[in-house]
Amino acid sequence: MKSSLLLSLLLAVLFSFSSHEAIPIAIIELDEMNIVYKHLENTISISVPTVPRNQVFVQCEGGYLFSKGAGQYILKPSSGSTKIGIKVSVKQEGIMRLVGSKFYRVRQLPTPIPQLGGLPNNGLPQAKAAVLAQSTLLSSYGPGFPYNMQSRVSAFEASICKEDTMIHFAGEGSKLTKEIRSHIASLESGDILLFHHIKGYETKTIDTINYNLPPIVIPIR
Amino acid sequence: MKIKIVLLLSCIILLASSFTPITLIPVKPTITADAMNIIYAHIQNPIHIGYNNFSARKTEVIAIGISLGKKSAMGNKYNLIADAGAKEAKISIVKNKKNGEQRKISSQIFRIRELPAPLVQLGGIGNDGKAISKQLLFAQTHLNAKAHQSFPYQLDFKIVSYELEIRTKAGKEIHKMDNDKFPLKLKNDIRKMESGDLLLFTNIAYSVTNSTDGFEGIAPSFFIEVE
Numbered sequence: 001m002k003s004s005l006l007l008s009l010l011l012a013v014l015f016s017f018s019s020h021e022a023i024p025i026a027i028i029e030l031d032e033m034n035i036v037y038k039h040l041e042n043t044i045s046i047s048v049p050t051v052p053r054n055q056v057f058v059q060c061e062g063g064y065l066f067s068k069g070a071g072q073y074i075l076k077p078s079s080g081s082t083k084i085g086i087k088v089s090v091k092q093e094g095i096m097r098l099v100g101s102k103f104y105r106v107r108q109l110p111t112p113i114p115q116l117g118g119l120p121n122n123g124l125p126q127a128k129a130a131v132l133a134q135s136t137l138l139s140s141y142g143p144g145f146p147y148n149m150q151s152r153v154s155a156f157e158a159s160i161c162k163e164d165t166m167i168h169f170a171g172e173g174s175k176l177t178k179e180i181r182s183h184i185a186s187l188e189s190g191d192i193l194l195f196h197h198i199k200g201y202e203t204k205t206i207d208t209i210n211y212n213l214p215p216i217v218i219p220i221r
Numbered sequence: 222m223k224i225k226i227v228l229l230l231s232c233i234i235l236l237a238s239s240f241t242p243i244t245l246i247p248v249k250p251t252i253t254a255d256a257m258n259i260i261y262a263h264i265q266n267p268i269h270i271g272y273n274n275f276s277a278r279k280t281e282v283i284a285i286g287i288s289l290g291k292k293s294a295m296g297n298k299y300n301l302i303a304d305a306g307a308k309e310a311k312i313s314i315v316k317n318k319k320n321g322e323q324r325k326i327s328s329q330i331f332r333i334r335e336l337p338a339p340l341v342q343l344g345g346i347g348n349d350g351k352a353i354s355k356q357l358l359f360a361q362t363h364l365n366a367k368a369h370q371s372f373p374y375q376l377d378f379k380i381v382s383y384e385l386e387i388r389t390k391a392g393k394e395i396h397k398m399d400n401d402k403f404p405l406k407l408k409n410d411i412r413k414m415e416s417g418d419l420l421l422f423t424n425i426a427y428s429v430t431n432s433t434d435g436f437e438g439i440a441p442s443f444f445i446e447v448e
Contacts, residue, residue: 026280026314026327027249027271032373033257043255049273056250075254088250100250110337110369113441122338123423123442144334144372146256161388161419192388192421194444196350214340214348217423217442 025049033146036063036084036104039205040147042075044086048099051090061085062106076206077106109205112139112151114198114213121214125221128187135181137174139200139213148204153213155199160184161192171195193218249273260287260310260331263429263436264374265300270314272297279316280326286310286333302433303333336432339366339378341425341440343403352448358420359408363401366427366440377430381437386421389414411447420445 036042044065048056058065058073062081066074077084084104089096115121117134137153153174160167160183169180176184184193198213249271260266270282277296282289286307290300303310313328342348344361366378380401387394387410396407411420425440 025251025273027251027253027273028312028314028327028329029253029269029271030257030260030331031267031269033254033259035257035371035373036254037371045253045255046250048250086252088252100252102252104254105373107371110371111340113338121441122439123425124439142335142337144259144261144337146259163392164390166388166417166419190393192386196444212349214441215350215443217421217444219421219423 044073044075047071057089059087114139125219150203157197159194187220191220262303263432269298283313341366348443352446354448381426383425388419414447418447
């Protein structure tokens with residue numbers, strides 16, 4: 001009888017330790033969005049549900065991981081790496097156990113696309129008044145780029161193609177000079193305004209990146 | 222008698238335990254690149270849902286701003302397609318309770334963005350503003366369109382049409398092409414070109430052949446100066 005009682009108590013104790021309501025968590029991940037960009041501070045969040053942060057250990061291969069606290073990290077690819085592997089381990093009862101890993105593809109930043117002020121760079125004919133209203137060359141990575149970046153145009157050349165002549169100008173920074181603007185004012189339908197040899201740079205990267213940007217072709221309507 | 226009570230107690234404990242989920246599955250970490258929560262319009266965006274400590278069968282996936290094309294038999298992989306005009310999508314995982322109620326387990330918001338325009342160039346000639354020899358121009362057969370290598374997905378572009386303006390000191394000639402070809406008849410005109418003359422490629426219409434809706438757009442124009 002005593003042994004039966006002991007057995008019952010043992011069972012009760014055993015189940016009280018091993019049975020508890022697990023916290024249900026679902027992780028939703030876009031399979032192809034495992035990209036880390038060079039020259040950027042890529043922000044990464046790492047957490048292990050139900051495990052305190054001080055028992056979570058993270059290893060990184062192919063890059064550098066800097067903790068910002070609260071499970072937030074900055075990930076920078078190391079020079080020449082094309083892949084980054086992140087391994088997450090937890091320490092339980094003195095034993096380190098690998099609980100998960102993930103790899104990222106390392107990619108260059110895209111080349112920004114320049115445009116004249118608010119006119120999209122699509123080569124479609126523009127009204128002279130719309131062209132005259134613009135004063136600066138802008139560049140951007142387009143709305144599809146995940147990070148909020150800020151690229152600038154640092155230098156450019158402009159050409160005006162008329163029916164029988166071609167006039168060349170050098171720009172100053174990203175601004176259209178008075179000389180260029182005065183020639184734009186004389187454009188006629190069928191003339192073409194070109195911006196080329198456009199140089200740009202990025203302001204939000206961790207190191208300086210200079211770009212050679214593609215040209216802008218604006219036919220006058 | 223006492224033995225019976227003890228046995229009964231044991232049975233009750235065992236029964237109670239069988240109703241309680243036992244945590245034997247190891248916890249999975251979440252590793253997320255915070256800014257990469259983007260769903261691109263016009264293409265299929267594959268996702269997978271990792272279920273920590275419970276079964277996918279007991280859950281329902283609710284999507285707003287996107288349609289879920291179910292992909293896997295396990296119920297944890299989907300191909301998302303953004304709704305036309307939507308700017309944001311939300312995916313929620315809910316657990317169906319026995320009483321018919323639903324309990325939200327996780328939800329995530331995604332930004333919906335347009336596809337980037339392709340980089341178009343004549344054959345293998347880069348658009349870097351350098352003057353190009355006529356011999357090199359003759360060697361090209363078609364326009365190439367590709368996404369920048371930084372873009373996460375494979376996009377298959379096709380040039381649908383373009384306009385080529387040949388600007389020489391003698392005047393200009395405009396050719397309208399309804400494919401990506403750079404044909405021989407254009408090359409005959411190029412033969413007459415002189416140093417400083419221009420080839421202007423404008424109104425370049427393209428389609429994304431692996432898009433879900435036959436997406437078409439206009440790519441940035443470019444020009445080539447003859448050496």
